[in-house]
Amino acid sequence: MKLLIKTSLYYLLFSIPALILSGFICYYLITKEVKESNNELLLNRKIQIEQYLKNDDTISLKFIVKSKEAQITKIRENVLKNGTTTLFSDTLILDKTENEMAPHRMLTAVATVGKTNYKIKLWRGTLEFEELIEGILSLLFIILIFLFLVSLFINFWVSKTLWKPFNSTVNSLRAFRASDNEIPDFERTSVKEFSKLNETLAAMMHKMIHDYNSQKRFTENASHEIQTPLAVIKTKLDLLIQSENLTEYEMKLISGIDDASSKLIRLNQSLLLLTKIENRQFKTTEKISVERVIDQSLLLFDEQIIARKLVVNKNIEEDFQIDINPDLCLILINNLVQNAVRHNIEGGSIIFFIENHSVTIYNTGKEESLDTTLLFERFQKKSTSPLSIGLGLSIAKEIAEVSGLILDYKYISGRHYFKLTAQ
Amino acid sequence: MKILLVEDEPELQKSIKQYFEIESNVVEIAVDFVKAEQKITLYDYDCILIDITLPNGSGLDLIKAIKEKKSRAGIIIISAKNSLDDKIAGLDLGADDYLPKPFHLSELNSRIKALIRRKNFDGNLEIIVNEIRILPVERAVYVHNNHLVLTSKEYDLLLYFITNKNRVVSKSALVEHLWGDNADQLDNFDFIYNHVKNLRKKLLEKKCEDYLQTIYGIGYNFKTLE
Numbered sequence: 222m223k224l225l226i227k228t229s230l231y232y233l234l235f236s237i238p239a240l241i242l243s244g245f246i247c248y249y250l251i252t253k254e255v256k257e258s259n260n261e262l263l264l265n266r267k268i269q270i271e272q273y274l275k276n277d278d279t280i281s282l283k284f285i286v287k288s289k290e291a292q293i294t295k296i297r298e299n300v301l302k303n304g305t306t307t308l309f310s311d312t313l314i315l316d317k318t319e320n321e322m323a324p325h326r327m328l329t330a331v332a333t334v335g336k337t338n339y340k341i342k343l344w345r346g347t348l349e350f351e352e353l354i355e356g357i358l359s360l361l362f363i364i365l366i367f368l369f370l371v372s373l374f375i376n377f378w379v380s381k382t383l384w385k386p387f388n389s390t391v392n393s394l395r396a397f398r399a400s401d402n403e404i405p406d407f408e409r410t411s412v413k414e415f416s417k418l419n420e421t422l423a424a425m426m427h428k429m430i431h432d433y434n435s436q437k438r439f440t441e442n443a444s445h446e447i448q449t450p451l452a453v454i455k456t457k458l459d460l461l462i463q464s465e466n467l468t469e470y471e472m473k474l475i476s477g478i479d480d481a482s483s484k485l486i487r488l489n490q491s492l493l494l495l496t497k498i499e500n501r502q503f504k505t506t507e508k509i510s511v512e513r514v515i516d517q518s519l520l521l522f523d524e525q526i527i528a529r530k531l532v533v534n535k536n537i538e539e540d541f542q543i544d545i546n547p548d549l550c551l552i553l554i555n556n557l558v559q560n561a562v563r564h565n566i567e568g569g570s571i572i573f574f575i576e577n578h579s580v581t582i583y584n585t586g587k588e589e590s591l592d593t594t595l596l597f598e599r600f601q602k603k604s605t606s607p608l609s610i611g612l613g614l615s616i617a618k619e620i621a622e623v624s625g626l627i628l629d630y631k632y633i634s635g636r637h638y639f640k641l642t643a644q
Numbered sequence: 645m646k647i648l649l650v651e652d653e654p655e656l657q658k659s660i661k662q663y664f665e666i667e668s669n670v671v672e673i674a675v676d677f678v679k680a681e682q683k684i685t686l687y688d689y690d691c692i693l694i695d696i697t698l699p700n701g702s703g704l705d706l707i708k709a710i711k712e713k714k715s716r717a718g719i720i721i722i723s724a725k726n727s728l729d730d731k732i733a734g735l736d737l738g739a740d741d742y743l744p745k746p747f748h749l750s751e752l753n754s755r756i757k758a759l760i761r762r763k764n765f766d767g768n769l770e771i772i773v774n775e776i777r778i779l780p781v782e783r784a785v786y787v788h789n790n791h792l793v794l795t796s797k798e799y800d801l802l803l804y805f806i807t808n809k810n811r812v813v814s815k816s817a818l819v820e821h822l823w824g825d826n827a828d829q830l831d832n833f834d835f836i837y838n839h840v841k842n843l844r845k846k847l848l849e850k851k852c853e854d855y856l857q858t859i860y861g862i863g864y865n866f867k868t869l870e
Contacts, residue, residue, distance in 0.1 A: 448724035449653050452746035456659035459749040462812040462862050463663075469860055476861040483816045486746055521823070524835045548728075 225380055229372040236368055240361045247357050255348055256326065260309055263328035263343045266291070267307070270341055274334045292342040299331060299338045306331045314344060324349060386410035390419055397426060399433035400501050433500070440496045447489050454482050491612040494552070495599075498619045503546040506624075511541040511580050511641075514550055515573055518558045525562050532570040539577045543643060545624045553620040556613040557582055557639055564637070579642040590632030597628070645669045645760065648689045650680040650706065651722070652699055660693070663749040666811075677701025684710055689717045690763075691756050694739070696723040696730055704730070707737040718759040722747070748817035750808045757807045773806050773868055775852055787850035797822055798843045805856070805866035814863040840864060 270291065273281045285291045301308055307330040316323040327344040386408045393405035404426045407419035458479055467475070497503065512535075519526070519533060526533060543550065561571045561584035569585035595601040597618040600611040621628040627642045647664060651657050652675050661671040672687075674680035676699040684692070684706070692710060696703040707719055721734045724745040731742045740759050743752060761769050761780060771778040777786040783799055785792040794802065804821050805813065818836050844856050857865045 444724065448745045449656070452724065453653065453655040453659065455746040456656060456663070456749050459814065459817070460659055460662055462814060462859065472859070472861050479814060479816055479862070524838075528835070 223380070225376045225384070229376055232372060233365075233369060236365070240365060244357050244361050247360075248353065251353065251357075252348070259326040259345050259347055260328070263309075263326065263345060264307075266343050267328060267330050267332075267341055270343075271332045271334070274332060274339060290344055294340045294342075296331070296338050296340045299333050301329060301331055301340075311347075312344070316346065383412070386412065386415045387418075390415070390422065394422065398501070399426075399429045400504065402430055402434070404430070437500055437502070440493065440500070444489070444493050451482065451486050451489065454478075455486070458482065488612075491616065495612070495616055495619055498549065498616070498623055501623055503549050503623075506544045506546050508542050509545050509547060509550045511543060511550075511554070512537060512575055514554045515558070515575075515580075517551065518554045521555065522558055522562050526571075529562070529565060530568045531562065531565055532568075534570065534572045535575070536573065537575045539575070541575050541577065541580050541643075543624065543626065545626075549620045549624060553617050553624075553641075556617040557641075560584075560613060560617075560639070561637075579640055581638055581640045583636045583638045585635065586637050588635055591630065591637065593630055596630055645690045645756075646688070647671045647756070648674060648680070648683055648687075648692045648717075650674045650692065650694045650698065650703065652676060652695065659749065660752070663753070675699070677706060680706055681709055684713060684715065688715065690760060691718045691720065693720050693722050693752075693756075696721060696725060696734070704733055704737060707734060707739050711738045716763065718756070718763050720752075720755055720759065722752070748814065748820065750804070750811065750813045750817045751821055753811075754804055754807045754821065771803075771806060773809065776802075776806070776847075778803060778806065787847065787852045790850055792846060792850055794843065794846065795839075797839050798846070801839055801843055802847075805864065809855075809866045809868050812859050812863055812865045818863065 266285075270282070270285060270293065272278075273285070274293075282293065286293060300306060307328065310327050310329065312325055312327050313322040314325045315321070324347050325344040326347045327342065330341045330343075332339045332341055389408040393407060397405060404423055407423065410416050410419070458475065461475060515535070525531075545553075558571075561582050564586045565571065565584050566586060570583075571585075572583040574581040574583070592601075597614050599615045618628050620626075621641060625644045627640075627644060629640045629642070631638050631640070645667075647669055649657060649660055649671055651660070651673070657673050657675075661673065664671050672683060672689075674683050678700060680694075680698070681701075694703040694706055698706070703721065703723070707721075710717060710719060718741075719739040720741045720743055721730070721739050722743050722745060723730055723734075734742055740762075741755050743755055758780075769780065771780065775788050777789070778784070779786075780803070783796075785794055785799065785802060800822055801818065804818065815833055815836055818840075819833065822836070822839075840856065844854070847856075848854060855866050855868055857867050859865055
């Protein structure tokens with residue numbers, strides 16, 4: 222949920238009790254004001270009636286009584302039952318026009334003119350309770366809707382203008398890669414928090430690029446430094462084997478050195494490859510057909526497959542196309558095929574199953590599951606083959622990871638299977 | 645053949661010089677950019693081997709200098725970097741080949757000879773060793789003028805042996821030559837043995853003399869001299 226929507230939801234949530242409270246206050250204030258103004262009006266009218274009584278103005282009195290809002294009776298006592306001369310009360314009186322009982326404010330007073338005591342009853346229609354509540358509620362509802370519309374508008378406007386620099390920062394962060402060697406131009410902003418964020422990010426990216434470059438330089442230098450002595454060893458061996466009269470013992474020694482130095486060379490190259498993949502130095506990608514790469518790879522292992530009498534089967538439901546660096550893709554498939562060939566049994570089988578979003582390689586082999594926790598770890602070779610350096614599957618896993626693929630291993634009833642799935 | 649080696653590692657200089665001078669080649673050495681540039685301006689070479697990372701300069705700039713001189717020399721980059729960017733940049737500048745270190749001397753020899761053939765004879769050349777005649781463009785082999793049918797790998801092997809004739813070629817060099825970047829499938833050692841066995845059998849069937857000597861545990865020598 223967007224931050225803005227969340228804040229305005231909270232805003233609306235808290236405005237509901239506030240509105241209810243203000244409804245009560247409104248009700249209280251309105252009824253109080255109405256009561257007071259009615260009281261005053263009734264008192265004024267009472268004074269007027271007293272005047273008429275004093276002046277014996279029967280015409281005006283008759284007129285008042287006719288208005289059905291007053292009643293004048295003679296009484297004996299000069300006070301009311303509760304001992305006062307004026308009393309305000311709320312009462313229900315039949316409203317003839319609407320033909321229902323309506324709330325009224327009533328003033329009962331005693332007026333003494335000469336020796337005669339008059340009881341004056343005056344009333345006046347007041348606000349109906351339901352109508353008042355209804356009015357207040359609909360008012361509150363209108364305010365609520367209005368607030369909602371306003372907050373929607375603020376949302377829209379704020380995200381359009383105020384949050385724009387933030388969004389553009391997020392976009393440049395998403396596109397950022399240390400290997401690109403470029404710090405994005407952040408949008409200038411007058412908002413202090415955002416400009417602080419941009420400054421911090423720029424400093425961080427600067428550091429990342431610096432670290433990346435120094436690591437890359439280190440890798441390259443290490444490679445150079447190691448390859449050169451290896452090249453010397455290799456060429457010296459090439460010269461050494463030219464000598465005539467080598468004894469069988471010496472030849473064995475040379476052969477041992479040759480094998481070890483070849484292994485060292487491969488090890489160095491594999492580690493370099495891993496570092497390059499981790500550093501994402503293989504950037505260019507192409508749409509690659511997995512089926513074609515598998516064919517290419519099978520050609521490479523053709524001789525081993527024939528020699529070990531392996532049966533290779535390809536089931537293609539639909540060709541699997543991936544966006545991947547072509548060199549990495551070939552290395553990935555080669556390593557998986559090599560794995561399936563090398564750890565197979567004489568006369569065993571390799572089955573490829575290619576689907577729309579995945580490729581599975583089944584192979585026969587040792588009749589037990591491989592240790593899945595160590596399988597893709599470096600130098601965790603299980604095979605006793607002196608040729609394996611234990612990096613093939615780690616490289617495959619690493620390539621899969623940087624290329625947005627998932628590499629899984631499973632062992633089901635005598636078959637090992639490696640599955641590559643598009644994310 | 646006159647070769648200029650631009651390389652700063654003394655032991656590598658010695659190895660290459662020693663290996664190539666057997667066949668009456670002249671190998672001159674330049675240890676840095678400045679010396680290499682001087683030699684290029686003063687002399688003509690058939691082939692120039694250039695290391696990319698040199699003291700006081702880049703091998704890539706040296707290639708530019710050679711091309712500006714309109715030299716006909718073939719250029720092979722020998723680099724420890726094995727970086728795709730360098731390879732592309734070098735070939736774009738006019739280098740003919742790229743051989744990452746570490747390499748076998750027999751492989752370097754094979755690359756140089758292939759390069760010289762392409763340059764000097766436009767590939768229209770026959771390689772003749774006694775009764776064996778090879779036409780590289782057609783990848784065809786004749787023994788006593790009889791066509792010899794070989795598989796692709798057998799042909800590559802024969803050409804490699806003949807290029808490096810009278811030298812011991814190690815098994816690992818053969819594997820690397822035949823399988824290139826994928827040579828790390830070292831299970832291939834046994835297959836080399838099979839290919840060589842088949843090649844020898846086919847040659848003998850055509851009444852070819854048995855030139856191939858097996859050097860125990862190490863490799864082979866295609867010996868045409870006594």
